[in-house]
Amino acid sequence: MEKMSPNKDITMYIILGCDDVGSAVARNLNTSGEEVFVIDNDESALIGLKEFNIRTHLADIHTLDLGTLPTKDTIAFVILQKNFKDNLTLVKRIKKLFPDKFIVSRTTGEKDASELLENGANRVVQTARIITNTILSELEAAKRKRSASHLVSVIKAAACKGLAIFLQDNPDPDSIASGLALKRIAEKYEVKSDIYYGGNIGYQQNKTLVSLLKADLIRLKTTDEAQEIINTIDKIALIEASIPSKNNILPANTIPNIIIDHHQIDFRLVKGEFVEILPKIGATSTIMTRYMRQLEIVPDPSLATALRYGIRVDTGGFTRNTSTEDLEASAYLSPLVDVGLLKQIENLPMSTETLDIIGKAIQNREVRGSYLLSFVEYITDRDALPQAAELMLQLAGVSTVLVFGIDKNKVHLSARSIDSSVNLAVLLEKAFGFMNAGGHATMAAGSIDLGTFGNINNEALLKVIFDTIRKKFFSAAGVGIEKRDVPKKPALITNNSTRN
Numbered sequence: 001m002e003k004m005s006p007n008k009d010i011t012m013y014i015i016l017g018c019d020d021v022g023s024a025v026a027r028n029l030n031t032s033g034e035e036v037f038v039i040d041n042d043e044s045a046l047i048g049l050k051e052f053n054i055r056t057h058l059a060d061i062h063t064l065d066l067g068t069l070p071t072k073d074t075i076a077f078v079i080l081q082k083n084f085k086d087n088l089t090l091v092k093r094i095k096k097l098f099p100d101k102f103i104v105s106r107t108t109g110e111k112d113a114s115e116l117l118e119n120g121a122n123r124v125v126q127t128a129r130i131i132t133n134t135i136l137s138e139l140e141a142a143k144r145k146r147s148a149s150h151l152v153s154v155i156k157a158a159a160c161k162g163l164a165i166f167l168q169d170n171p172d173p174d175s176i177a178s179g180l181a182l183k184r185i186a187e188k189y190e191v192k193s194d195i196y197y198g199g200n201i202g203y204q205q206n207k208t209l210v211s212l213l214k215a216d217l218i219r220l221k222t223t224d225e226a227q228e229i230i231n232t233i234d235k236i237a238l239i240e241a242s243i244p245s246k247n248n249i250l251p252a253n254t255i256p257n258i259i260i261d262h263h264q265i266d267f268r269l270v271k272g273e274f275v276e277i278l279p280k281i282g283a284t285s286t287i288m289t290r291y292m293r294q295l296e297i298v299p300d301p302s303l304a305t306a307l308r309y310g311i312r313v314d315t316g317g318f319t320r321n322t323s324t325e326d327l328e329a330s331a332y333l334s335p336l337v338d339v340g341l342l343k344q345i346e347n348l349p350m351s352t353e354t355l356d357i358i359g360k361a362i363q364n365r366e367v368r369g370s371y372l373l374s375f376v377e378y379i380t381d382r383d384a385l386p387q388a389a390e391l392m393l394q395l396a397g398v399s400t401v402l403v404f405g406i407d408k409n410k411v412h413l414s415a416r417s418i419d420s421s422v423n424l425a426v427l428l429e430k431a432f433g434f435m436n437a438g439g440h441a442t443m444a445a446g447s448i449d450l451g452t453f454g455n456i457n458n459e460a461l462l463k464v465i466f467d468t469i470r471k472k473f474f475s476a477a478g479v480g481i482e483k484r485d486v487p488k489k490p491a492l493i494t495n496n497s498t499r500n
Contacts, residue, residue: 203383
């Protein structure tokens with residue numbers, strides 16, 4: 001056996017087995033400047049390593065005296081024999097002689113891996129699992145490439161009259177950024193596109209986002225206006241929604257050509273030429289970032305900022321419904337963002353109305369077990385509702401929150417939950433109807449047309465709305481409402497001075 005240099009401060013890896021894997025590990029460690037000592041009973045397998053000045057030793061592992069190995073400065077033993085029994089034998093022998101040394105071995109199956117771990121291996125690499133994961137990763141890459149190609153083909157088919165991009169009603173940063181990303185993809189293929197939305201962009205940060213990005217978003221007030229646009233273009237895209245007329249201004253009988261969303265939905269109800277709905281991903285901006293990377297489109301600083309902000313907002317600062325891909329997309333976008341622009345968007349002061357709505361949510365709260373409900377009456381900024389819901393969720397003992405208020409001719413709902421046993425999207429759909437609500441397991445929203453409540457005066461309307469929403473929500477949650485947990489009923493405003 002070759003002797004080690006006596007005056008050198010050595011840290012070493014001892015590799016027992018020199019097939020293709022062992023040889024590759026040795027060469028990579030050597031390239032990184034690590035000292036490697038490789039032992040095998042096949043001289044031809046060791047010859048190639050000598051070219052890299054890697055120390056080798058020809059020996060049969062069954063008769064090898066482990067006590068003669070240079071183990072003083074050894075960091076780890078890497079056991080790469082061709083069969084399980086030899087690996088297990090070496091693990092036992094090494095653990096007995098050198099109990100403090102790190103041992104990594106390989107095997108093929110779960111049962112063998114468990115036995116190696118039980119007998120002293122610190123880590124076990126399952127080659128079958130690695131190969132499987134590698135194949136699955138390659139198949140996923142092929143799927144993504146095909147998906148991007150399909151999206152481009154649909155967009156290119158709109159070269160004559162253009163593409164109309166419809167966002168969810170009252171679009172949030174994720175929806176706005178995703179729409180802008182699709183528009184940018186269309187531009188690459190010289191396809192004209194415009195972005196449309198229903199409802200309002202009310203939340204000050206969303207208004208600022210649109211203003212600073214100089215985004216040309218077109219607001220529509222009726223489905224008839226949407227239909228007129230549909231009649232004049234080649235293709236329709238629906239972003240951050242998947243069912244026409246459900247939280248978007250498209251007519252119910254529309255079949256979009258492109259649907260991209262991340263909200264959970266019954267896929268049997270979705271119809272479209274190109275459909276990409278990924279509920280396990282935290283933001284549609286993540287999906288759009290995937291497509292831009294696949295198509296080698298680098299977003300400019302403004303778009304990168306919008307996408308990065310969209311991901312952060314929809315994942316609650318990466319605290320809910322966050323996937324590995326959300327984090328990877330955010331990491332990719334971060335060096336591209338306009339930091340000054342991002343600070344302008346994020347550091348806006350809270351509006352007086354938002355503060356008032358949060359105050360009403362606190363005052364009017366009603367708690368049933370871990371469920372909290374609060375009616376904030378008339379509002380002009382529906383985007384204040386999720387902010388109030390987030391705040392209510394911080395109350396001790398509360399894990400699920402619903403805050404609702406009236407804006408013009410609709411009751412708007414915003415819900416949040418940290419209870420793993422609660423699926424808010426399912427709960428709100430059960431309580432208020434499939435077309436009136438939806439979202440994720442931890443965050444959901446909805447809107448109900450006031451026509452549902454009939455033509456009644458304001459004071460009576462407030463009471464009817466409160467009683468109806470309260471009963472439907474608590475009943476759907478399976479929470480009793482006979483006995484109240486608060487001493488008084490939420491105060492109801494009887495004048496309509498704040499109604500817009």
